[in-house]
Every structure is written in C-alpha cells, then in structure tokens.
Amino acid sequence: MTSEERDKDFVWHPFTPDQPWRDPAHRLPVIVRGEGPYLWDEEGKRYWDGNSAIWTNLHGHRHPRLVAAVRDQLERIDHVSFLGLTHPWGAELAERLSRIAAGESGPRYRTFFSDDGATAIEAAVKIVWQFFQQNGQPQRDLFLCLAESYHGDTVGAMSVAQSRFHRLFEPLRFPSVPIQAPACYRCPFNRAAAGRKDARQGRRCSWECVRVLEEALDRHGHRLAALWIEPKVQAAAGMWMHPEGYLRELDRLCRERGIFWIADEVFTGFGRLGSWLACEREGVFPDLLCLAKGLTGGMMPLAATLVREEIYAGFTGGKNRAFLHGHSYTANPIGCAAALASLAVFEEEEVFERIARHAELLSTLSQRFWRHPRVGDVRQEGLVLAVELVERQADRSSFPKEREVGFRVCERARAYGLLTRPIGDVLVLVPPFCVSADDLAGMVGALERALWEELP
Ligand SMILES: Cc1ncc(COP(=O)(O)O)c(C=O)c1O
Incomplete structure (x- = not known):
C-alpha cells in the first residue's frame, strides 16, 4: 500500500472535502522533505511552499539554528x-x-x-x-x-x-x-x-x-x-x-x-x-x-x-x-x-531587512496581475499577497461558488511547482522569509500562468 492509498483509507484532513479524493485521477502530494522555501514529494518533485506550512513557517524549513x-x-x-x-x-x-x-x-x-x-x-x-x-x-x-x-x-x-x-x-x-x-x-x-x-x-x-x-x-x-x-x-x-x-x-x-x-x-x-x-x-x-x-x-x-x-x-x-x-x-x-x-x-540574520526588500519586489512583481480582466483587487502587506478574482470587475461580483475558481487556479499552479491554498476566490501567497528573489519571481510566475490558463 502506498502512503497515498493509506492516507485515503485512514486519514481525515482539516477543511478538506472527501469527494475530489475519491477520484482516482486526483493525486495527493505526499511530502517527504522540506528545506528552506522548498518541499519535495516522494517522487522527487520540488515545490515552493507558497503558504509557509499554513502560515507558520518564517525562516524556511529546517533552519539549521532551529534544528540545533x-x-x-x-x-x-x-x-x-x-x-x-x-x-x-x-x-x-x-x-x-x-x-x-x-x-x-x-x-x-x-x-x-x-x-x-x-x-x-x-x-x-x-x-x-x-x-x-x-x-x-x-x-x-x-x-x-x-x-x-x-x-x-x-x-x-x-x-x-x-x-x-x-x-x-x-x-x-x-x-x-x-x-x-x-x-x-x-x-x-x-x-x-x-x-x-x-x-x-x-x-x-x-x-x-x-x-x-x-x-x-x-x-x-x-x-x-x-x-x-x-x-x-x-x-x-x-x-x-x-x-x-x-x-x-x-x-x-x-x-x-x-x-x-x-x-x-x-x-x-x-x-x-x-x-x-x-x-x-x-x-x-x-x-x-x-x-x-x-x-x-x-x-x-x-x-x-x-x-x-x-x-x-x-x-x-x-x-x-x-x-x-x-x-x-x-x-x-x-x-x-x-x-x-x-x-x-x-x-x-537581518530578517527584517530581507522582508522589506522582498516585500518591495513582491509589490513590483504582483502588478502583473492587474492585467487579468478577472482580477478585482491586488493587495499586499509585507510578505502577504492576495489576488481577488471576480466575475465582473465593475460591480466586484463574485464567481458562483460551485465554480471553485480559486481552488482550480491553485491546483493548476501545483504543476508549475507552487503549493498554495486559496481562500475562496482569493489567491494567496505567504512565502517564507528565506526565499530568494528568483524564488519569489518563480512563485508569482507560477500563479500568474495558472490564472491565465484557468481563466483565459
Ligand atoms: C488570525 C488567526 N487566529 C487564529 C487562528 C487559529 O490558529 P490555529 O489554526 O493554530 O488554531 C488562525 C488560523 O489560521 C488565524 O489566522
């Protein structure tokens, strides 16, 4: 039995509907390693941890000082x-x-x-x-x-x-x-x-x-x-x-x-x-x-x-x-x-200086989302980025819930190496502070690409 099969038979996950998991085509990433801003699944695929382990991780995974x-x-x-x-x-x-x-x-x-x-x-x-x-x-x-x-x-x-x-x-x-x-x-x-x-x-x-x-x-x-x-x-x-x-x-x-x-x-x-x-x-x-x-x-x-x-x-x-x-x-x-x-x-490690630098870069990178016609708002505080998707910009109306637009964009972003979780139709990036400029650009790029593909 694989870990995925065992999990699907014995584990109950928080805020996670059962139904997509019953679909044999649905693959559940089995994470086996973490280092810095990255996570690896058991097949060796590397991901950016775009939600910092549900907003807990600051300095990246297994920071040597914390491990020691x-x-x-x-x-x-x-x-x-x-x-x-x-x-x-x-x-x-x-x-x-x-x-x-x-x-x-x-x-x-x-x-x-x-x-x-x-x-x-x-x-x-x-x-x-x-x-x-x-x-x-x-x-x-x-x-x-x-x-x-x-x-x-x-x-x-x-x-x-x-x-x-x-x-x-x-x-x-x-x-x-x-x-x-x-x-x-x-x-x-x-x-x-x-x-x-x-x-x-x-x-x-x-x-x-x-x-x-x-x-x-x-x-x-x-x-x-x-x-x-x-x-x-x-x-x-x-x-x-x-x-x-x-x-x-x-x-x-x-x-x-x-x-x-x-x-x-x-x-x-x-x-x-x-x-x-x-x-x-x-x-x-x-x-x-x-x-x-x-x-x-x-x-x-x-x-x-x-x-x-x-x-x-x-x-x-x-x-x-x-x-x-x-x-x-x-x-x-x-x-x-x-x-x-x-x-x-x-x-x-001058973490606050790094956060300030990255926040500025994230602000510049994220301006690209405004080009998409279904983006209603792009907002940021520090290293928190939110991109709110709407059916119509003019009246800020939301997509029907059943379309699960935010969820589908994030599922697609996974193929480009980004793990993140939306909140309804709000796409969210909450990266660990240890990311490099290239990592940040990669994360934003993966999300943007997934967005255009899901909502062309
Ligand atoms: C502002 C805020 N308070 C409380 C909680 C609950 O924290 P926990 O999930 O660790 O119980 C959360 C979790 O997301 C949160 O965002």
Whole structure:
C-alpha cells in the first residue's frame, strides 16, 4: 500500500472535502522533505511552499539554528508539567515576548502559554471572562468582533468570530456582537473605482467604519467584556487588509471608554507584515495579545496569550482567584527552545531587512496581475499577497461558488511547482522569509500562468 492509498483509507484532513479524493485521477502530494522555501514529494518533485506550512513557517524549513535548538533540547528534557513548575526556556521566552509586545514604550505583559492559535484565543476569552466575574463587573459578558473575523475552530474561538466557516455551528456559539470590518475592497462606502490599479491608493471615504465602531462601543459599552481584532490583516476572511489609521482609532475609542481590546496576531505576528507585530505598525498596545503560528518559526506547536500586568493583577490575592484553565503541553520546553532560536535568527540574520526588500519586489512583481480582466483587487502587506478574482470587475461580483475558481487556479499552479491554498476566490501567497528573489519571481510566475490558463 502506498502512503497515498493509506492516507485515503485512514486519514481525515482539516477543511478538506472527501469527494475530489475519491477520484482516482486526483493525486495527493505526499511530502517527504522540506528545506528552506522548498518541499519535495516522494517522487522527487520540488515545490515552493507558497503558504509557509499554513502560515507558520518564517525562516524556511529546517533552519539549521532551529534544528540545533530542538536537538539540543532533546538532550536535556522532553516535556514537563507547567503546573506549579517552571523551566528556563519558558521563563526566558515570556520575558522576550513581553519586550517584543511592549517595544520601547508599552506596558509590561505576562504570558500564558498554550499550543495552537485557537487555544491562545480560548485562554484569552476565559481570562477576560474570569477577570470581570471576580473583579466586580459580572455584567460584562459580551464580545464585539469584526465581520468575517476568524480566530480558530474551537467553540470559544468560533463564538468571538464571524466567519463563514462557522455558520453551521451557530447554535453552539455564545452570542457576540458583529460590526463592519474596515476592509476597503468590499466596503459598502468604498467610493474608489473597482478593478483599477489605483483603487487602493488612499481611502476615499469618511471613516464610516470608525463611526460604526464608535456607535457599537457606545451602545454596548456597559456590557462589553472586550473587542476582538485581527490587526491590519484578516487572514481567513480572504486577506482583508485594513487602512492605515483604523487600529489607532480603535485603540483611542476603547481607551476613552475603558474597554479592553484583544489583538489576535496569530497570523500577523513575527515579521509577516514587516514588523514584529501588526500593532507596532500603528504604535498601539492591546490589552491582550494572542500569538501562535510563527512563534516557533513554524517548527513546533506553541502559543501564547499575553495580558497587561493590570489584568494579571485581577487574578492575584488568594487561592480561589487563580485562572481556572490549562493544557497538558503548556510551555513545552522543545517548543520554547525553537521559539527562542527563531527570535535569535531575527537578530542574527537581518530578517527584517530581507522582508522589506522582498516585500518591495513582491509589490513590483504582483502588478502583473492587474492585467487579468478577472482580477478585482491586488493587495499586499509585507510578505502577504492576495489576488481577488471576480466575475465582473465593475460591480466586484463574485464567481458562483460551485465554480471553485480559486481552488482550480491553485491546483493548476501545483504543476508549475507552487503549493498554495486559496481562500475562496482569493489567491494567496505567504512565502517564507528565506526565499530568494528568483524564488519569489518563480512563485508569482507560477500563479500568474495558472490564472491565465484557468481563466483565459
Ligand atoms: C488570525 C488567526 N487566529 C487564529 C487562528 C487559529 O490558529 P490555529 O489554526 O493554530 O488554531 C488562525 C488560523 O489560521 C488565524 O489566522
């Protein structure tokens, strides 16, 4: 039995329909090796990892420094409980994360470790809930969240989001209040011409989305536990990108009213947008901050929920005030060692300079997509590129879902050596930071060629 046959008989994959797999003509790539920006299948075919192992990988696969750190750690320890015990790597990582989150002038943060993006979110939901329950504001029981926000697939994470992926699970979700997302391309107040390269050059609105936010804060303020946001880029929505200034306005409005806001930087954290954190780009400091994916450079599952020290103070002062939450693999030492090694790579290899150079190149290369008549929008933040396909540019209308246009373009791109995954009809490139200029040109070229072939 081949691995592919075994897989098709015994494995259940996330967000993966069964039906195409039953087609004998459908080939499932069996990946057996990774190095730098490349993956190899068992037949020896090489691919670019165009989605950085579902947005986790930063420095490429098997970066020697991370490999050495994990090997070294295995010589010392595998795993140990974090219930009332600690270890040097967890302690150091928490301090480093606090410094990254606070920058030069921000507050001190305390870290609660967990395993994945969704677990970082669950912890934040429960921290905020317990904080208000035991600190005299039990009426604060509502969360505010942006349209099409996504924070992971566990029940709490689904509840504080508004994702199309979760409609089926509506009865399981506790209620939260949705508000308009500041996503310019599909904004009802967008006055820019559609399908034009210059459509995104500056907002042509009067910050209606900020007014919507302000009204919601005023209407629900006394009951609000917190506001959630994926700052700057809502990844799973289809790489919806927020205009410069929105986050600052959000921070100001929440601070004026004493309302907590939570930054989900599971996707945007650790250089993806060209800075350590998306929040840094607008000089704001959230009350809580969720990190995962790139935290270990994509090597191990590890997540962190950072809270301002004032919030942590709400859990001190007695045994019955402890946070009632935990996971078996909290602060796994191998994960922590990988995370520390990843941070060291940032310091030693001028990673931010490389991201800036590549982001500029990607911006130049991606202009070619505008030539295609079915491209409605080309948007980019750092090393995140999104190309949104539409049936008609003029009214930004989408293709019928059944046509699976985005999926088919990406399937075709695989033949040209690019592995990536669309979000609906939004084509996405999220390359590892270690790519060369030639790799980037190759990835964009493969996607463009696949697009013209699929939609001539
Ligand atoms: C912004 C954001 N938050 C949370 C998650 C959930 O992370 P995980 O898949 O590690 O649970 C994701 C995953 O894509 C994400 O993009």
